[in-house]
Amino acid sequence: MEKDHYSEKEAADTIRPIVDAIKYCHEMGIVHRDIKPENLLYNSVDPSAIIKISDFGLARYYNDDLMTTACGTPSYVAPEILIGKGYDLSVDYWSIGVVLYIMLCGFPPFYEDSNEALFEAVKQGQFEFPSPFWDDISDMAKDLIRNCLQVNPRSRFGAEQILAHEWISGLNTPRVDMPHVTAKIREYNAKRRFRKYANTAIASNKFMAAAKEAKKR
């Protein structure tokens, strides 16, 4: 993304290759299960740097049988993982929806003071585009986010639909600089390091324990 300028267009250009890489993984039968900003890294400080997915620590092979292992990072985890009745590759696109949301306002769609409350909010899938933060963001962007943050995985957008969406591939994605969003992201980025519980990956054997732990607190 170009220095000193951050628009919806730049956000779209940043996320497109990530969705392409996830699509590639899915085609190889691999589900990442931990897509989040901390795992999206740039290969250099150059303006032309390439963004890449890292850390396949929670990845696994997927073979048509629904997965049931609960794992991931609380802020980005898909509702069906928490519901526990099985999930498939589409959990990665829910996480993309969460990342996209934060990219356009600087705060997460689901935000609670404990993992327990957070998990409840995610299961309900109820989120808003609060004013004034979202007032200037395009309807196209909101439409794409709503389609990624669908609680029902079957109604959720997959790679093809995301990549074909007008916000990602169209010519009308706003190019207006969003300095207030940059400021909020900076704030979120600093704060995030202190909110470790919601942002740390939890492996399968510890995931539900973490939820219960949150309940006790």
Place this chain on the structure above:
Amino acid sequence: MYHQVTCREESVKQFYVMGEKIGEGTFGLVRKAIRKETGEEVAIKAMDKQKLDCEEVTSMQLEVEILSQVDHPNIVKTFEIYDEPGYLYIVMEIMTGGELFDRVSAT
């Protein structure tokens, strides 16, 4: 479609000089390192096998298998894997540009 990642049984320190810590993965620390032969900078993730429980060892093996298979311009490249008695080392492309939001914050 598959790309070949060499899995070696020699010592990683024979080929690389280890540097400072640059990050933390789900299972292990990531350090900067220099390949002695070429002077090339890489990132090496070290996983302490002793500290992993049974399930985590399985995840680690799965991660290694997956890393050796994926080859995409937007996925961090894995070069080599060293399987030593105490530790498993994953030699990867070094990512010096920071995380997604570090970059947005820098604008």
